[in-house]
Amino acid sequence: MKLHDLIRDLQEPNNSKIVLLVADGLGGLPMEIGGKTELEAARTPNLDTCAREGICGLSIPVLPGITPGSGPGHLGLFGYDPLEYQIGRGILEALGINLEVGPRDVAARGNFCTVDAAGLITDRRAGRPTTDRCTAMCQKLKTIKIPGADLIVEPVREHRFVVIFRGGAGSELGDRVNDTDPQMTGHAPLEAKGDDEPSRHTARLVNQFVAEAGKVLKADAPTNMVTLRGFARYPKIATMKEVYGVKPVCLAVYPMYKGLARLVGMDIADAGTTLTEQIDTLRQLWNQYDFFFIHFKYTDSTGEDGNFAAKVEMIERLDAEVPRIKGLNPEVLIVTGDHSTPSKLKSHSWHPVPTLLWAKTVRPDAVVEFGETWCLRGGLGQFKAKYLMALALAHAGRLGKYGA
């Protein structure tokens, strides 16, 4: 029996409130042997109180050793097995710049590249153009018209953009289309081919678009050609409402996380641009929802920058807002991350993520501080992130007994 089918059968909605506070990339590493991680180095009196009163552990986002991107990382936290729910690259890129993808759409990630006179790729990233130039080049791509389909082109940054192919009414576009990026220089962009009839339809549109792109960009070397990859339709996923019986809302600042939340059926609030504004919004919406996803970006971005001190400061800023959340008297408060982003590695990593679950129904453990070393001794042990939602619902009294 699948996890979601089980939970769907057992859900018993009530009036409880669950807050999922995600500090992106929360987990870290000490910079040297014997040192502390960012979370351990940070002064976090409020999180420490939660850890003392609640139960802690380490979350494994996907599998041991596997480093997740933001998509799989968040799907896991939302209780959607990230190995089962695979979201195409094109969709994630579109979500990341706040593009809506509809049921007749196929989205793809685009790269500007450089081709020589013979049409062979000499630079797969077109010398990493500025984002301004990317935007200007996308303006040119927007002029392209293809019979039988609408095109939406939007810049992401540097050499990256998104293109959405929207089929006409009654025509279905498939997403089983190969990447046109040959993955090495010295080759022409690959022809798009489809694995089934609807995808062959998409492939024809793609090839027309690429041919036209070559024309409108002809004089714009080094950004004189494009490759497309990660063709994907918007996936059909059961909503959190259906699976868990909650009414969820997303309080995020960045489009990517709003998009991921929309994917699982959350309402998207306009939550401002700072954590303080996000918590203000939480307080305003407290009576309208029962599941609140709060996303805090800066623990990840400072980690990606390799800035240990800045990541520590961001964690302390997060800690300062915790009392305002607890003041609302949620039944369950979870603080975790979608993955680790150690400043030492300047990237996402596979290391398990410190996690705390605060509720009146926890079996307390010996943990007195919120940090990686303490979490290793926590009552949640090391667990797959996909089980966190079941734990949240259980602690909120929202899951019935399995079997008589």
Add this chain to the structure above:
Amino acid sequence: MKLHDLIRDLQEPNNSKIVLLVADGLGGLPMEIGGKTELEAARTPNLDTCAREGICGLSIPVLPGITPGSGPGHLGLFGYDPLEYQIGRGILEALGINLEVGPRDVAARGNFCTVDAAGLITDRRAGRPTTDRCTAMCQKLKTIKIPGADLIVEPVREHRFVVIFRGGAGSELGDRVNDTDPQMTGHAPLEAKGDDEPSRHTARLVNQFVAEAGKVLKADAPTNMVTLRGFARYPKIATMKEVYGVKPVCLAVYPMYKGLARLVGMDIADAGTTLTEQIDTLRQLWNQYDFFFIHFKYTDSTGEDGNFAAKVEMIERLDAEVPRIKGLNPEVLIVTGDHSTPSKLKSHSWHPVPTLLWAKTVRPDAVVEFGETWCLRGGLGQFKAKYLMALALAHAGRLGKYGA
């Protein structure tokens, strides 16, 4: 999505070196309550340093409570789920005595047994003959000729031998053939039957062989008949090169472990007969490979003998070679076992196996000594052995991000 498919997608080969040092049957038990295990009793300053600098845990070879043989134990360490990759008994026996099994071959484990005048089995192990007698009886079996197939018969020890049926060019032999051992006395050996046409072909050869064996052994009671079991073809398994992107080599002394390594595509080095010679070989081959499997047998054999003191001594001998391995500056060094072999039980056991992973990218834990009790507090927690390769690759920087 299966673990191997995931890793195959994410592999990012680089120049890092991974050493997997397997102390066969490493895990143990105290002889009395309050005592130490073999590993805890051993003086292991070098392994303790690795444990302090690295991350430790306990590996579960198959599932809790399941005691593995050498085959499943090693497949798990190589990252091949031992419940998915099931290697037939005939193949394991053949590997164990260094017999090569080719694509036209079906291998089986043979037992000498005793039958009465009516052909009914009176002793399924023929009174456990000496290995010398087993060898002499196999000489007689080697005289048997069967039209349409070649036979290879080799002794193992006591009542055990291996027989390989090699089909002629163009003829396919199947391995879906039942065991001929009725598993109890008072019955005649069972007739072999095949589940499909190629296996029916094998079954006919098997029945002819058994009939001929009865003739050539007629006067040799108690070794006057044979039963065959575990019919198996050489399995097709994706190589470590394909799945992980590593170039692996096996530094083992015993044929069984070389055979298991060959099964997953490792090159097999001539590594001498002592651990010191194995490490000499490691140093000689250091620039030619990037994954090194070193197998140390004697922690298992002393455990099987129930010789606690000898197992302690073997662990100390292993510890003494660790500096020569670390001196090569591997990116990742793993020390573990394929299963536990507690001297107290004189056999393989199901107890989780102490494991250490040493790398610059680990999140250190509180472990300061390499031993079962300390490992229980380690950062790797208790994990299935099949995840060890993913962890090794991650810590060596050889796995990309899953999803965007």
